[in-house]
Amino acid sequence: MVQRASAHSGDATEPTICVTGLRGFPNVMGGVESHCEELLPRIKALWPAHTSVVLGRAGYLPEKRSVFKGVEMVGVPCPRQKHLEAILATLVAVVMAWRQGASLVHIHAIGPGLMAPLARLLGLRVVVTHHGTDYHRAKWGIVAKTALRFGEWLALTFAHRIIAVSPSLARQLRETFPARADDIHYIPNGAPELPRDADPKLVLERLGIDAPFLLAVGRLVPEKGLHDLIEAFERSSCTAKLVIVGAADHQDQYAKSLLARAGERVVFAGVQSRATLRCLYERCTLFVMPSYHEGLPIAALEAASCGAKMLLSDIPACRDIGLSARNYFPTGDVDVLTERLSEDCEPLAIDRGQIRRRFSWDKAAQETMTVYRAALSADAEPNAAPEAARAEWDERPART
Structure with a gap:
């Protein structure tokens, strides 16, 4: 039977921590997914006695149950539908976490944050990571944006602890929710060391890249x-190709309109492995991120970690990376971007050592573990999971 523990790793029993709000990992597209893939195995390595369970979305995972670097992966059934899948999957996951006797649920993003009150009602300790103001995303209509704002409010009101992934976001949340200021923790994404197990020549041949290229990475x-x-790019005098890595979760009209612009000079490469991404980051002429909205962009941190020359939009989340002014352009200004793509890229080189020192996944894991223990020691009733449900949890396949 799963026993609930206190916050201290020296206790006779250790907690089960369930993580939800994400699709899953590894090799699942998305910033939250990359965040968890880097972070959770590190926390497990630091705190091996605790049980770490990701309650992801079954449609994105190859197996219903698996283990990745000590982290258990469980697929939660949910419809693959843009407006409903995140919230319904999180609803099921929170109930599942309670039934399985978890001590704490870690919810990622403010849409899934709508379920923070339910988790509290069920007696779970709750941590929410705020990855960005998703209600500013252009893909959402007024109803969805309203729901996301409400999710942010519920998360900031009911979670025991809140993590913000960028300093500008942490400042904004402390100003908007002053009563929770002491419970809001800034823990940034890291600049990872991507795997080096792909042959660069084969990667470029497979993708049809036979010339210098600009690189962008992101969902469509x-x-x-x-x-x-x-x-x-099409208006500029740049002679390189443009390679765009990424895909759409749901093939809407916007994604189709982008893909229709593919040609000899514009290559849509789809979703690629992290080893392939490393090859592209290290060999691109310039990495470009023209985003209108980000949390703290992991793709930009990956590119910086690989030493790519960089040109980013000047939104606060990109500014938080702390590059020189020359590495930014006014968001949405196509004329300026055209000029910048026509210029020499050499001045856009960055200090990747500085980026790696400032943005460390190892440090993020240490700090997140501290947040977990603070939340576990908060005043809350222990989760009284039904005995049958606990027995069901204990009958899971042995961990590998």
Whole structure:
């Protein structure tokens, strides 16, 4: 039977921590997914006695149950539908976490944050990571944006602890929710060391890249600004190719309109492995991120970690990376972007060592573990999971 523990790792029993709000990992597209893939195995390595369970979305995972670097992966059934899948999957996951006797649920993003009150009602300790103001994303209509704002309010009201992934976001949340200021923790994404197990020559041949290229990485959604990039690229005097890595979760009209612009000079490469991304980051002439909205962009941190020359939109989340002024352009200004793509890229080199020192996944794991223990020690009733449900949890396949 799963025993609930206190916050201290030296206790006879250790907690089960369930993580939800994400699709899953590994090799699942998305910033939250990359965040959890980097973070959770590190926390497990630091705190091996605790049980870490990701309650992801079954449609994105190859197996219903698996283990990745000590983290258990469980697929939660949910409809694959843009407006409903995140919230319904999180609803099921929170109930599942309670039934399985978890001590704490870690909810990622403010849409799933709508379920924070339910988790509290069930007696769970709750941590929410705020990855960005998703209600500013262009893909959402008024109803969805209202729901996301409400999710943010519920998360900031009911979670025991809140994590913000960028300093500008943390400042905004402390100003908007002053009563929770002491419970809001800034823990940034890291600049990872991507795997080096792909042959660069084979990667470029497979993708049809036979010339210098610019690189963009992101989902095919309006807030990534890829339409601006393609327009500026086609208007510029740049002679390189443009390679766009990423896909759409749901094939809407916007994604179709982007893909229709593919050609000899504009290559849509789809979703790629992290090893392939490393090859592209290290060999691109310039990495470009024209986004209108980000949390703290992991793709930009990956590119910086690989030493790519960089040109980013000047939204606060990109500014939070702390590059020189020359590495930014006014968001949405296609004329300026056209000029910048026509210029020499050499001045856009960055200090990747500085980026790696400032943005460390190892440090993020240490700090997140501290937040977990603070939430576990908060005043809350222990979760009284039904005995049958606990027995069901204990009958899971042995961990590997």
